[in-house]
Amino acid sequence: MANRWTNWAGNVECAPQAIAVPRDEADAIATVRAAIREGLTIRATGAGHSHAPLCAHDGVLISLDRLSGVRSVDVERGRATIGAGTRIAALGEPLLARGLALANQGDIDVQALAGAISTGTHGTGPSLGSLSTMVRGLRLIDGRGDLIDIDENTPALLRAGSVAMGSAGVILRVTLQLVPAYRLHERLWSAPLEQTMDRLDVLIAATRHFEFFWRPDTGLCDCKALHPTNLPLDPMTHLDGQRIDHSYRVFPSVRQVKHVESEWSVPAENGPDCFREIHALMTTKHTDARMAVEYRTVAEDNLLLSPNYGRPSVTISIHEFVDRDWLPYFTDAQAIFVNHGGRPHWGKWHSLRALDLANLYPGFNAFQATRRSLDPDGVFLSPYMRGLFG
Ligand SMILES: Cc1cc2nc3c(=O)[nH]c(=O)nc-3n(C[C@H](O)[C@H](O)[C@H](O)COP(=O)(O)OP(=O)(O)OC[C@H]3O[C@@H](n4cnc5c(N)ncnc54)[C@H](O)[C@@H]3O)c2cc1C
Known part of the structure; x- marks a missing residue:
């Protein structure tokens, strides 16, 4: 029976010729060289948590799970x-x-x-x-x-x-x-949308990490603010929506609901207007959208394919249960994001291809030149990746 691989959400699957889990670096090199000799495409996979079909293909899927620690x-x-x-x-x-x-x-x-x-x-x-x-x-x-x-x-x-x-x-x-190493003080609260939007700049400036999820079911924003603290670990964890713990224990949440996601990085100054248009899309046209919209901030950087290249950014992500018909909603939202200069999160759904991406990412051509120098024969390019890179 053919090898099967699916991503975490279950919206992407494939039947690669082989799934290799090399035991060490030498084994990984041997695996890649053997695939090259046989003319097979090679894609690496991590934990399969991307919603985009980045890992799916029919060649050799290589997992580095054993190169760990x-x-x-x-x-x-x-x-x-x-x-x-x-x-x-x-x-x-x-x-x-x-x-x-x-x-x-x-x-x-x-x-x-x-x-x-x-x-x-x-x-x-x-x-x-x-x-x-x-x-x-x-x-x-x-x-x-x-x-x-x-x-x-x-x-x-x-x-x-x-x-x-x-x-x-x-x-x-x-x-x-x-x-x-640092500890974080977490505060969680819910607030009406307008109150959150009116105070957004203050909220973002008040702590090191602020984000909110606007929930279509309650109409409220679930807000989260994290700030480094020297206060001791708090034994009253989760009391009153607050806790103090080591940073690595505070950051992650558990996500069990299988969903598909599309996330876009827009210039920070466009964040509020872009969010309002997504909100309007959900409250007028896609009124059956069930899952929350997340609003975050990210600093600018200079990495060629980073969505935050050259500009302080706001990221807005939309979600939907994987078994629903999310494509019409995500497609309409994509038009709003693109109109605001949005660049897609590579691990999440979007339908942009090389020509669109070259216009959105100033470093796209420089990236392509470097990529070709590292992979002149395109052994790491699946059909989906060829769509991204042309
Ligand atoms: C529930 C959930 C929550 C999420 N939360 C966030 C979030 O808060 N912020 C955010 O930005 N994203 C978030 N994501 C997206 C997620 O972080 C990215 O999609 C990430 O790439 C997934 O990591 P992975 O190990 O599962 O990689 P995979 O999905 O397995 O692979 C991702 C890419 O990395 C490449 N890759 C993997 N391993 C290697 C390797 N060894 N060498 C070369 N390339 C490799 C793959 O080829 C592929 O292109 C979330 C996703 C889910 C499902």
Whole structure:
């Protein structure tokens, strides 16, 4: 029976010729070289939490699950080198033991590190970039089957490789810039939409991480504010919608409802108007949309395929249960996002292709040149990826 692979949400599946789980770096190199010899396409997969069909194809799907764990820590420089398949959830404790932590995290922590950085996974906070901006080094296998190490001495490669969706090579290990370990004070509350929108700038400025989910069922915004604190761990966890805990325990939520998601990064100044148009779309045309809209902030960066390239950003994401007919809603929302200069989150649904993307991403052509230098024969390009890159 053919190999089957499906993503977490279940909206993407494929039957690859082989699913390889190499036991170490040498085995990964041998796997890639064998696939190249046989003329098979190679796609890497992490935890399969992308909603876009980034991993789906019929060649060799390679999982780096066994290349896992913190390999080394440079406490003085605040850096750690980590196996590509390491789940983000597995980083908190070993890093805390060395007095270090990730500067920011997203809503969940079950992604593989290489998977998360490859799509520009981010949290919220106007002073903080995505996980990809924390990358200071990558070891990867390129499209010739060669091992290469890239770091700050090869800035062009680093700016391309830190968000590349597996198109620049198979990442084996990642070196991250970390920050001193910290605790977060979390506050959760619900508030009417207008009250939240009227105070949005104040709310964003008041703490390091502010976000809200507008819920169509209640019409309210579920707000979350996190701020570093020196107060001790709070034994009264979750009392009154507040808690204090180590950062890596506070950031992630548990997401069990299988859904599809589309998320767009718009220039920060367009965030409120763009959100209002999405809200109007949901309350006039797509009144049956069931799931919340999330509003976050992200700092600008200079990574070629980062949605936050060159501009402070607001990210707005829409969700829908996977078994509903979400496409008409997402398609209408995409038109609003694009109209606001939105760039899609690579791991989530969008229907843009190379020509659209080249207009949206100023670094697109530079990225393409670097990608071709690393993978001249396109061994990492599935049909979906060819659609993205032309
Ligand atoms: C419930 C849920 C919550 C989410 N929350 C957030 C959030 O808060 N913020 C946010 O920004 N995103 C969020 N996402 C999106 C998610 O973080 C990204 O889609 C991420 O890429 C998933 O990581 P993964 O390990 O599952 O990677 P996969 O989906 O398996 O792969 C993603 C990409 O990485 C590539 N890749 C994986 N491993 C390697 C490797 N070793 N070498 C080279 N390329 C590789 C794959 O080829 C693919 O292109 C969420 C998704 C879900 C389902």
